[in-house]
Amino acid sequence: MHNDTGNPAFQLGERLRGWRERRGLSQMALALQAEVSTRHLSFVETGRAQPGRELILRLAEELEIPLRERNVLLATAGFAPVFEQRPFDDPYFDPVRAIIGITLERHRPFPAFVIDRHWNVVRTNGGVPELYEGIDASLLEAPTNVVRLMLHPLGMAPRVQRLAAWRSHFIVQMRRQFDLTADPGLGSLLKEALAWPGGMAPIDESTGGPAMTLDIDTRIGRLSFISAITVFGSPVDVTLQEIALEVMHPANAFTDATVRAAAAARAEVRPAR
The missing domain is CATH 3.30.450.180 (Beta-Lactamase)
Incomplete structure (x- = not known):
């Protein structure tokens, strides 16, 4: 399979896979925690499947990804950020x-x-x-x-x-x-x-x-x-x-x-x- 690094789905999958590996979790372990099939998670990580907003947030929660990065993941997938980023003097x-x-x-x-x-x-x-x-x-x-x-x-x-x-x-x-x-x-x-x-x-x-x-x-x-x-x-x-x-x-x-x-x-x- 040819991976298009300019494809948003591929970029999103790469980021999620990086966080999963940083947390020391296998695809199976994360799939069980996030209540998604291992096959679907594999497709998401390789860019073959475009996850919805809910799944992105669920995976991010299980991986304990910082809120700033969760916004990046959502934006990469074409969704609006959901976590406010106000200046401290707001x-x-x-x-x-x-x-x-x-x-x-x-x-x-x-x-x-x-x-x-x-x-x-x-x-x-x-x-x-x-x-x-x-x-x-x-x-x-x-x-x-x-x-x-x-x-x-x-x-x-x-x-x-x-x-x-x-x-x-x-x-x-x-x-x-x-x-x-x-x-x-x-x-x-x-x-x-x-x-x-x-x-x-x-x-x-x-x-x-x-x-x-x-x-x-x-x-x-x-x-x-x-x-x-x-x-x-x-x-x-x-x-x-x-x-x-x-x-x-x-x-x-x-x-x-x-x-x-x-x-x-x-x-x-x-x-x-």
Whole structure:
């Protein structure tokens, strides 16, 4: 059979087959999960059959394909996208932004920020500016990227204790995210991060877990933080699926007292409005 790579049905089939293989599923396993015959799924993957909108969405759900890519699949098949892709400043997100704003403000003087799918900072409360002193100005230009801030040799990396473990911590998380999304931008960032110096600790599940402590030297002392991440998953909106709120809590009494004292000192010298 001749495969026409310019045929939308073939392009759709190739994308679906790629996601199935990425998830490690056989055609039979996916067919059983999606309640479709293996023969029909085979025809879909080779472009010999054009699936309907319902089947595309059902296969995408079983394969846990990100909403952004589900829209691409639908468009490839000639269907209108069904998942909204609004900018984060759209009025639709006013309630979400209000909740985020309250969280960011209440978490001061400790750091908190919202990041997108490429680890770029969308919002921040500006907590603990001492963390960023000495960082190359190019890394602080918008959009500021958390991975570059943390691991780039011109960023925070020289001051991070157990840098090899932190590199592994980020690499594990980024690889998981890339495996889930196949996002080319994330793949480029991962490749970039792997090229930076700093060594690597053994990469395992514990290294990549969410409870690793960040210990970093600053002008006001060695500070220790532990972070918590909240995701805003939504079954119908691409933007909410792709952002996360990260808040950093003091991991010891010294960090708590030192950060609060530094914030109070800045407030005292801040000119009155």
